[in-house]
Amino acid sequence: MSEDAITAPRDRYAEITEEITRIPLHYPDKLGWWICFGIALLLLLTFFVSATVLFWNGVGVWGNNIPVNWGLAISNYIWFLGIGHAGTLISALLLILNAHWRNSLNRFAEAMTLVAVTCAGLYPILHLGRPWLFYWMAPYPNTMTIWPQFRSPLTWDFFAVLTYLLVSLLFWYIGIVPDLAATRDRAKKRRARVLYGLAALGWRGSARHWRRWQQSYRLTAAIAVPLVVSVHSEISLLFAAGPIPGWNSTVFPPYFVLGAAFSGFAVVAMIAITLRHVLRLYDLVTPRHLDLLGKLLLTTGLMTAYGYWAEVFDVLYAGEQQELGTLMDRLTGQYAWSYWGAVLCNFVPLQLLWFRTVRRHPLWLFLxxxxxxxxxxxxxxxxxxxxxxRDYLVSSWGEYQPSFWDWSLFVGMLGIFFVPFLLFVRFLPVISASEIKEALFEDEEQRRA
Known part of the structure; x- marks a missing residue:
């Protein structure tokens, strides 16, 4: 083999590292980033104002009432937690399956998981009457000898979400260490070299470092994959374990898991398209990646649609009057707009993804x-x-309307999402250069063989 043939891949490796590390070191659009960050800070300020009002006056400022004592806060909790699931699926599961196309998406998908799970985790704490005592959920030998009820899904929720957050943080940090070292080595300013150097934990790229990194990275991925199923399954048991009509269903665990992946892949697709355009990553996030994201979105969407159908079939087949009443109320009642809004937004535009040109078109996929x-x-x-x-007793029927502070907290929670994510985009490598180069090396080895 000629020397030029050997040098060409090495030059490509250097170009990849340079392209990815230039983003935190020489951000291409600082003005646009500052505008977005300023808007995110305003949203964050809205969160602090809403939380202050909530703590000062209590949860009565929300629209929660009897019988709807779970309102917008808990629905947003489930929504945010579901968004985070795609990051783990793209990163951990595809790493174990050795699917190299994930390498252009996994880093920002993992960051999205972290901020989404953080937003979700704040909601149950804010929902408590005395949020400063949330640690009572943890099993520790306290002086009051109060222990959590381990048979309650609420306790499972505490452990599942906390474990998911810690494992996701560990998985993300392990993966980013080699790229932090590459950024450290290319930084010109001393402060940047020191900060990236401390974050890189003394990484020097030796064979021993790479071996330990591979072991810890794949081990953490193997731990993270079951969490995708367990977290949303136990959230579904918060509903399915009770006698409430419309909730008591065995279809809920897979239904919730698939719905979480469905919403998560949608957000990953939007983030990939946005970063691809803003950071000019056209050669790293290619139309092929958009095509694959479109296929994943279509697949999980069809599985979620099957969950809708199975839920309706179960109710009709069982013929229980209260369940039938709840189903008809969803279809034609006061809140039918939410049911038909879910059906139309989730499954009608989704059918366009059967066409390859739509899957590869950034604007269509984003919409x-x-x-x-x-x-x-x-x-x-x-x-x-x-x-x-509308529960079993007519005397307990009552309407639910979210208050102004329900909505303002939701808007403010978007600030909790966007502020750390924008900081990540600005100051850290958004794509894994080391894993992309590893995939290119393996492809080169296969071609030579």
């Missing part, structure tokens, strides 16, 4: 992802309200 994200919010709202506002 379909946005529609799915809105539709999945409708679904979470519908599942909560339509089952609670």
């Amino acid at each position: 379909i992802g946005l529609s799915v994200t809105i539709g999945m919010w409708f679904e979470r709202y519908m599942l909560l309200v339509t089952s609670l506002y």
